[in-house]
Amino acid sequence: MNSMSTMHVLIFSWQYPPYMVGGMGKHVAELAPALNNVDLDGEPIYVDVITTRYGGGPAEEQVNDFLKVYRVDTPPIAPIDYYNSAVASNYSLIAQARKLAWQKRYDLIHNHDWLTGTASVTLKHEWKTPLLTTIHATERGRHQGHLPSETSKQIDRIEGHTCYEAWRVIACSDFMRQEIQSYFGVPSDKVDIIANGIDSRSQYKASPELIQRLRKKFSPNRERLLYFVGRITPEKGLHVLIQAMPQILEKYPDVRLLAGGKNSEKYLPLAHELGVAHAVNFLGYLTDEERDHLYQVVDCAIIPSLYEPFGIVALEAMALGCNIITTDVGGLGEVVNHTENGLTVYPNDAASIAWAVDQLFNDPDSARKRRRTALQEVKERYNWGVIAQETAYLYAEIIRERATVDW
Numbered sequence: 236m237n238s239m240s241t242m243h244v245l246i247f248s249w250q251y252p253p254y255m256v257g258g259m260g261k262h263v264a265e266l267a268p269a270l271n272n273v274d275l276d277g278e279p280i281y282v283d284v285i286t287t288r289y290g291g292g293p294a295e296e297q298v299n300d301f302l303k304v305y306r307v308d309t310p311p312i313a314p315i316d317y318y319n320s321a322v323a324s325n326y327s328l329i330a331q332a333r334k335l336a337w338q339k340r341y342d343l344i345h346n347h348d349w350l351t352g353t354a355s356v357t358l359k360h361e362w363k364t365p366l367l368t369t370i371h372a373t374e375r376g377r378h379q380g381h382l383p384s385e386t387s388k389q390i391d392r393i394e395g396h397t398c399y400e401a402w403r404v405i406a407c408s409d410f411m412r413q414e415i416q417s418y419f420g421v422p423s424d425k426v427d428i429i430a431n432g433i434d435s436r437s438q439y440k441a442s443p444e445l446i447q448r449l450r451k452k453f454s455p456n457r458e459r460l461l462y463f464v465g466r467i468t469p470e471k472g473l474h475v476l477i478q479a480m481p482q483i484l485e486k487y488p489d490v491r492l493l494a495g496g497k498n499s500e501k502y503l504p505l506a507h508e509l510g511v512a513h514a515v516n517f518l519g520y521l522t523d524e525e526r527d528h529l530y531q532v533v534d535c536a537i538i539p540s541l542y543e544p545f546g547i548v549a550l551e552a553m554a555l556g557c558n559i560i561t562t563d564v565g566g567l568g569e570v571v572n573h574t575e576n577g578l579t580v581y582p583n584d585a586a587s588i589a590w591a592v593d594q595l596f597n598d599p600d601s602a603r604k605r606r607r608t609a610l611q612e613v614k615e616r617y618n619w620g621v622i623a624q625e626t627a628y629l630y631a632e633i634i635r636e637r638a639t640v641d642w
Contacts, residue, residue, distance in 0.1 A: 245341045246284045249350035254290025258547045259371045269623035271301040285328050307331045318389040325353040342634045352397035363642045365402040365633050372544045375418050395419040402633050407431045407545040408566030431545045432622040435554040439527040449532045462533040464495035464526050472539030480511040482589035495521040530555040541582050543567045550617050553609035558602050560591045576609035
């Protein structure tokens, strides 16, 4: 790499701890501090994160010498006009960024998804600063290629516009790269694949005593435990897993399914209809600690998603030594290799899930080998040190290219 001066990067993200709805907030919270450990010819990377304050937290937080987070109070989002109220909230983020720009000059803006796209594109033109955007998921992808409402169409348009305005676009998987190219006509040489990651050191490890207590609670008669955790939306496929339970119970009547996620009990009528309610525990909202502890207690985590740009939940399970069964969709199919580090099944196919559960229980030796392989891959391929280095090198490349352009 050529020598370069100190780098200042502004990151926009709608989510950041303590406000966490999906994987984006976790991604930014892990990436931003990891960037400080990347050596670019001895020069540090200074990062400011501008985010919303919906989850509370201090308005300003100096995380370390190189990272500061600004949480901005924004008007409440109106459910009746979700898109326009979200876009309007961007102007509060823009105002905060302009204040910071009086004190320093940013070399690059890094935007995450459509919700802060308006702020990012506005300041790109105002400051003549290159914009990098990470697309974590697309509206069309979430709806299996369709745009079911005017709000969805508006979100789709701003996703495409933000990609168009970006100097480069980051996708977390080859699946997402293809989706971005197909939906928005983005040239292939404008999209860079940088995987998502996990910091296993921040996961909550369960003591042997706690594991024993939880097993006694959920498996008092040594029942086998299957586990789902995620957002309770159709794309996450919990309904398909529940539909697989009659077939699973027919062969393994001692199986119990633990279903975690806010409002998971909405599927209780389906469980009753299928006659499996006695075998499903709807746990509702789980804290990160509760989620991690259960990975270490259950026999298998099942990820039956219909759409998954990457699948951080798979890495969380793998890093805690949990068997996994996932659908072979999107980025999941790139993280989980069938029979090597997990088992994969057809999407929206209850019989396929039942088949995989049978394979898992029938061959415990192979299951142990898969767990070992999965754990090793998480450590080597999906750690934030590697991801931050790839991201920082892309920052440097964009900044060098910008220096050669008469804007």
